[in-house]
Amino acid sequence: MSSVDPTLSQEVMSSIVARYPRKRSAIMPLLHYVQSVAGYVTNSGIENIAEILEIANAEVSAVATFYTQYKFNPIGEYHVGVCTNTLCAVMGGDAIFSALKEHLGIENEGVTADGKVSLEHIECNAACDYAPVVMANWEFYDNQTVESAKTLVDGARAGNPPAPTRGPNHLVTYKEASAVLAGLNDGLAGEGVQAGSATLLGLNLARKMEGK
Amino acid sequence: MATLTPILSAHWDEKDSFTLEGYKRHGGYKAAEKALAMDPDAVIQIIKDSGLRGRGGAGFPTGMKWGFIPQGDNKDHYLVVNADESEPGTCKDTPLLMANPHVLIEGCIIACHAIRAKQAFIYIRGEVTHVVRRVNQAITDAYAAGLLGKGVDIVLHIGAGAYICGEETALLDSLEGFRGQPRLRPPFPAIAGLYAKPTVVNNVESIASVPAIIANGAEWYQAMGTEKSKGATLYSLSGHVNNPGQFEAPLGITLREILELAGGVRTGHKLKFWTPGGSSTPLFTDAHLDIPLDYEGVSAAGSMLGTKALQIFDETTCVVRAVLRWTEFYKHESCGKCTPCREGTWWLVQILRDLEAGVGTEADLEKLLDLCDNIMGRSFCALGDGATSPITSSIKYFRDEYIAHLTQGGCPFDPVQSTLFVGASK
Numbered sequence: 001m002s003s004v005d006p007t008l009s010q011e012v013m014s015s016i017v018a019r020y021p022r023k024r025s026a027i028m029p030l031l032h033y034v035q036s037v038a039g040y041v042t043n044s045g046i047e048n049i050a051e052i053l054e055i056a057n058a059e060v061s062a063v064a065t066f067y068t069q070y071k072f073n074p075i076g077e078y079h080v081g082v083c084t085n086t087l088c089a090v091m092g093g094d095a096i097f098s099a100l101k102e103h104l105g106i107e108n109e110g111v112t113a114d115g116k117v118s119l120e121h122i123e124c125n126a127a128c129d130y131a132p133v134v135m136a137n138w139e140f141y142d143n144q145t146v147e148s149a150k151t152l153v154d155g156a157r158a159g160n161p162p163a164p165t166r167g168p169n170h171l172v173t174y175k176e177a178s179a180v181l182a183g184l185n186d187g188l189a190g191e192g193v194q195a196g197s198a199t200l201l202g203l204n205l206a207r208k209m210e211g212k
Numbered sequence: 213m214a215t216l217t218p219i220l221s222a223h224w225d226e227k228d229s230f231t232l233e234g235y236k237r238h239g240g241y242k243a244a245e246k247a248l249a250m251d252p253d254a255v256i257q258i259i260k261d262s263g264l265r266g267r268g269g270a271g272f273p274t275g276m277k278w279g280f281i282p283q284g285d286n287k288d289h290y291l292v293v294n295a296d297e298s299e300p301g302t303c304k305d306t307p308l309l310m311a312n313p314h315v316l317i318e319g320c321i322i323a324c325h326a327i328r329a330k331q332a333f334i335y336i337r338g339e340v341t342h343v344v345r346r347v348n349q350a351i352t353d354a355y356a357a358g359l360l361g362k363g364v365d366i367v368l369h370i371g372a373g374a375y376i377c378g379e380e381t382a383l384l385d386s387l388e389g390f391r392g393q394p395r396l397r398p399p400f401p402a403i404a405g406l407y408a409k410p411t412v413v414n415n416v417e418s419i420a421s422v423p424a425i426i427a428n429g430a431e432w433y434q435a436m437g438t439e440k441s442k443g444a445t446l447y448s449l450s451g452h453v454n455n456p457g458q459f460e461a462p463l464g465i466t467l468r469e470i471l472e473l474a475g476g477v478r479t480g481h482k483l484k485f486w487t488p489g490g491s492s493t494p495l496f497t498d499a500h501l502d503i504p505l506d507y508e509g510v511s512a513a514g515s516m517l518g519t520k521a522l523q524i525f526d527e528t529t530c531v532v533r534a535v536l537r538w539t540e541f542y543k544h545e546s547c548g549k550c551t552p553c554r555e556g557t558w559w560l561v562q563i564l565r566d567l568e569a570g571v572g573t574e575a576d577l578e579k580l581l582d583l584c585d586n587i588m589g590r591s592f593c594a595l596g597d598g599a600t601s602p603i604t605s606s607i608k609y610f611r612d613e614y615i616a617h618l619t620q621g622g623c624p625f626d627p628v629q630s631t632l633f634v635g636a637s638k
Contacts, residue, residue: 062391066391068372069373087450123298126297129450130303130456131632143632181341189346194224201457205474209216
C-alpha cells in the first residue's frame with residue numbers, strides 16, 4: 001500500500017533526502033517541507049515521510065512531537081510569536097502578549113477565525129539586544145511596543161503586514177517561511193539590512209575611538 | 213579606557229557584508245587558501261597556540277578538541293557547527309550569521325582540513341528564517357565559486373524549536389533524525405559522534421574566529437585577552453541599558469567598562485542584577501561590576517562566562533518574577549530523559565509560582581535549595597544544572613525579596629516600571 005500524499009512533491013522530498021549521508025537525517029527538513037505545503041504536519045505527510053525513510057509512522061510522529069515548531073493543527077497564515085522569556089517579558093513582552101490576546105480575541109496557540117493570524121508565546125529568540133522582540137513567521141520585529149505589535153497583526157489580517165525589521169522587504173507567509181526552513185532557497189537572502197543598529201553599536205563606538 | 217577590537221564585526225557596517233563579494237573585499241577566503249597549503253597538524257597547532265577557547269559556553273580549548281580526532285583511522289570525520297543559539301540572553305551568533313555567513317564557511321573549510329573531514333554540517337535553530345536564507349545563499353555562492361565541493365561539503369540543517377539541541381550530543385541525535393536528547397558520555401563525539409564517527413562540534417563564533425587567526429597568526433591573537441583567556445570575543449549587552457548591542461572586545465573587559473562605553477544603565481535607574489553568560493550562569497549584582505569577564509575571572513566569582521550574554525536588570529525588576537520565568541523555560545525545554553531534570557524543574561516551577569504569588573512559606577526557600585541540590589550534578593546534561601543557577605544565586609543575593617513577597621502576600625513590584633515603553637502613552 002502506497003502512502004504517497006499527492007499534494008507533496010516526491011521530487012523535492014527526494015532532493016532533501018539526498019543532502020544527507022543517511023536518509024533518516026532528512027526527517028526534520030521533510031517535516032518543515034510538509035508544513036510548507038499543508039501549513040501544518042498532516043497525518044498523510046507523516047505517512048509519506050515514513051514511507052520515504054522506511055521507518056514506522058510512529059517514529060516520524062515521535063520526532064515531530066518533540067519539536068515545538070511542528071504544528072498539528074492548521075495555523076495562521078501569519079504566525080506571531082511574542083517572546084516572554086525573562087528579559088523580553090520584563091522589557092514589555094508580557095504586556096504585548098496580553099494586549100495581543102485581547103486585541104485578537106484568542107488565547108495562546110489560538111488562531112483568528114479568518115485563519116490569518118495565530119499567536120504563541122515563545123522562548124528566547126536570540127535578539128535580546130532588540131527587546132522586546134516579536135516574531136512573525138520567524139522573522140524579526142525588533143523593539144516592539146503594544147501599539148507596533150497591534151499594527152503588525154492588524155496588517156497581517158488585512159493582508160499587508162509591515163516588513164520585518166531585519167528580514168526581507170515583505171513578510172512571507174507561514175508556508176513560504178516553512179519552505180525556507182526546509183532548506184529551499186526563496187531568493188530573498190539579499191533583501192533587508194545586513195545588521196540592525198544594536199548589532200553595530202560596538203563597531204561604531206570602536207570607529208569613533210579610533211578617530212580620536 | 214577599555215578598548216574595543218572589532219575583528220568578527222569589522223565590516224558589519226557595509227551593506228553587502230553578507231555577500232561573497234563583500235567578504236572577499238577584505239581578504240575573505242585568503243585564510244582558507246593559506247591553511248589548505250599547510251599540513252593539517254600545523255593548522256591545529258596554530259589554533260592551539262592562539263589559545264582560542266570554545267565560545268558556546270564551556271570554553272574548552274578549540275585546538276585541543278580538534279587534536280582529539282583520531283588520525284589514520286580510515287573513518288569519515290565530521291565537523292558540526294552548533295548554530296542552535298537559544299540560551300536566554302544569548303544573541304551573538306544570530307547577528308554574526310546575518311551580517312557575515314561567509315566567515316563561518318571559511319572557518320568550516322579550514323577546520324575540516326585540520327581534522328581531515330570532508331563534510332561539515334551547520335545546525336541552525338529553526339526560528340530565524342532570514343538567517344537561514346543568508347547562510348543557505350552563502351553556501352550556494354561558495355559552491356558556485358568553487359570554494360566548496362572540492363574537498364569540503366557543507367549541509368545546512370535547520371532545527372525546529374528545542375533548546376536542548378544546543379547540547380552537543382542532543383544536537384547530534386537531532387541531526388541523525390531522532391528526538392533531540394543528550395547521549396551518555398563517554399564515548400565523546402571525538403570518538404563516536406555523528407553516525408558514530410569522529411566528530412568535532414564547535415560553536416559558530418569559535419569557527420568564525422579561525423580565519424582571522426590563520427590570517428594573522430597565533431601570536432597576534434594571543435596578544436589579546438588575559439593569561440588563560442586569549443583573544444577577543446563578542447559581548448552581548450541587553451536589558452535595562454541606554455544602548456544595548458554587540459561589543460567585540462578582548463577577554464577580560466569588565467561590565468563597568470562595557471557600561472561606560474554603552475552609555476550606562478537606563479537613565480535614572482541603577483543596576484540590580486545581571487547574568488554574565490546567559491540564564492544558566494549564576495546571577496551577579498552591582499558588587500560584581502569589576503570582575504574581569506574572562507573564563508577564570510567569572511568562575512572565581514561564582515558564576516560562568518558562558519556565552520557572554522550580559523542581561524542587565526535594574527531596580528524596577530522583581531527578581532522572583534525573573535527567576536520564575538527562567539525556571540518555566542527550563543521546565544518547558546527539559547527533554548524528559550532524566551528524572552532529576554524532568555521532575556525537578558516541574559517542582560521548582562510549582563514552588564516558585566507560590567512564592568511569587570505570596571502564598572508560600574519561608575520553608576519553601578529551603579525546599580527550593582534542596583531540590584536544586586538534587587538536580588545539580590545529578591541530571592544527565594547541563595540543562596538541569598543550568599536550571600538551578602538563577603534560583604540558588606537569587607536566593608543568595610535577594611533572600612529578603614523572596615520573603616517580602618510572603619509578608620506582603622504578593623509581588624511588591626509594578627511590572628509597568630520595568631518595560632521599555634514606560635511613560636509612553638501606550
